[in-house]
Amino acid sequence: MADRNAQIRASLNAKLIESGEREQMKQLLRQRLMEYGWRDQMKAYCKEIVKQKGLENITVDELVQEITPKGRALVPDTIKKEMLTRLRQYLSQHEEL
Structure with missing residues (x-):
């Protein structure tokens, strides 16, 4: 089942890229x-983290790891719903996936 889901995701991603929909x-x-x-x-959160830890004490990778959960x-929710709706519309138009 996990393999099938991975295949579907890969196929969808390939179609999104191929059609230009992913970039849009x-x-x-x-x-x-x-x-x-x-x-x-x-941006403000990044500045806060760098100020707390010190510029010389944090790498870009560490900063990304630190801010990712908050960024997500x-x-x-309105943006998440909008993106999901657009993805569903794309899927309904490309049922071969």
């Missing part, structure tokens, strides 16, 4: 996140 969805996501101030919130949590 990424652009829409960036736009929506900026509209909601997500980027500014994350700060994505508004």
Whole structure:
């Protein structure tokens, strides 16, 4: 079952890339996140983390690891729903997946 799900995901991702839909969805996501101030919130959070730990005491990888959970949590539900709806619409138009 896990293998089948992985195959479906890989097939969907390939179709999204091939059709250009993935890039369009990424652009829409960036736009929506900026509209909601997500980027500014994350920028401020990054500055806070660097200030707490000290610039010389944190690597980029450590910073990414530190901010990722908060970044995901700060994505508004409305944006998640919008992206999911768009993905479902794509799937309904491409039932061969």
